[in-house]
Amino acid sequence: MRAADRRVVLGLHRSRHRRDILTGALDLGVTAIDTASNYLHHRSHRVLGEVAGDLLTEFVISTKVGYFKDGHSLAPTRLRKALDAALAELGCEPDTVLLHNPERSAPDSEVLSHACAVLAGAAEQGRCASWGISTWDPRPLVGLDTPCPDVLMVRSGLLVSSSVLDAAEALVAAWGPTQVRGMSPFGGSATDPVWQKIDPTMFLRSSDATPVQAAFRVAFALPGAEAVAVGSDDAEHLRELCGGLGHKIDTDVLQTYRQLLRQSV
Template sequence: MRTADRRIVLGLHRSRHRRDLLTSALDLGVTALDTAANYLHHRSHSTLAAVAGDLLPEFSISTKVGYFEDGHSLDPARLRGAVEQAVVDLGLEPTMVLLHNPEHSAPDAETLSQACAVLVDAAEGGLCGSWGISTWDPRPLVGIALSRPDTLMVRSGLLVSSSVLDAAEALVTAWRPAAVWGMSPFGGSTTAPVWQKVDPRMFLRSPAATSVQAGFRVAFALPAVDVVAVSTDDAEHLRELLGGLGQELDAETVQAYRQLLRQSP
């Protein structure tokens, strides 16, 4: 196994949860998995344990709670039950549990605080190592005061709108998370038509990278994140992304891009 690279997380949103993919990830030095209680039709945790239970202790595992088979809920009792069930289904305590898209339930400050308190208690009680918030659209959460989460997970990359980028940065400023993670750097697919129209290598100081590598690398700057989670079933895709992490971004080009985004209607 290669030396672990903590900047990349294997996301399981669109994954079929194959054992060979997890083995290949470990061989490449990708030792972090990101999933959610509702992934794979609410069977992600139990499927992981069934196909790769012996491998799971080799990963740091982040998961999310908030979506249930009957919809989204921030009810503290249901969230607590979901965390406890995650431990049972995975067969181990996850490294981190994130509150999944709390904006889906349009919470006020009290509701969000009570939901987060469940995860704080879970971490302090040993059900998980740490806690945080994962938000697909952070804009409804801006202005809500919150105790400092361990991690804030937001969308990152060239397909994220200016208003979402600004909102994510506002939450980072207000909540001061210990770590900021990015997700969905390609908006779902590197083969989408949009990637035929733009060459992300313009954001690099050197063109010695593939456009996929460049798109992934720039996701660490839009907004500024420590880690990026990417969903794939292809080990070669992971290998390609790892190969681009050493590329240096052109900060001036990234800044100019942000300014253009803000000026666009």
């Protein structure tokens, strides 16, 4: 087993939650997983507890609450129940609990603050180590007041629009989270045809990275993120991603890209 590297987070959004994927991740030093109450048709927590309960203590676990079988809600009572259910089904306390896509309920500052207070309270009570916000589209959240989250999770990578990147950076500046995490670095799949049309290696200072490694490495810089969640049911794919973490970003190329991206809007 390699030494733990918390920069890579195994995302379970499209995962089949197989035990061999989790053990393969551990062998590669990937000791962080990210899930949500609604993943795997609202069965993610229960299935994880059943197939990998004895392994979960070896992972840093983040999960999200906010989606329910009848839709999205920021109602504090529902969020508390979702948190109770997560702890019971996982069989352990998650390290981080995130408010899942709060923009879906079009909150104002008061509604968002009340929802955040539920998760902040859980952290204060020791039911999780930290709390935060995960947002697919941060633009509606810009300008809203909320308790400063420990973690902010946003989309990252070359397929994220300029306005979404700018909004994510605005939230970082306004809320001052301790950690920023990226997600969906390939916009859904590393085998999407779009990755046959562009060459992400131009963003790196070295030329020996694969395009997949380059795209993943750039996701740590668009926007700036300490860790990136990526979904994979393929241990070799995960191995390739981990093998590209040492490559350096060409900041001049990245800055030029951001400028061109803004001009194209």
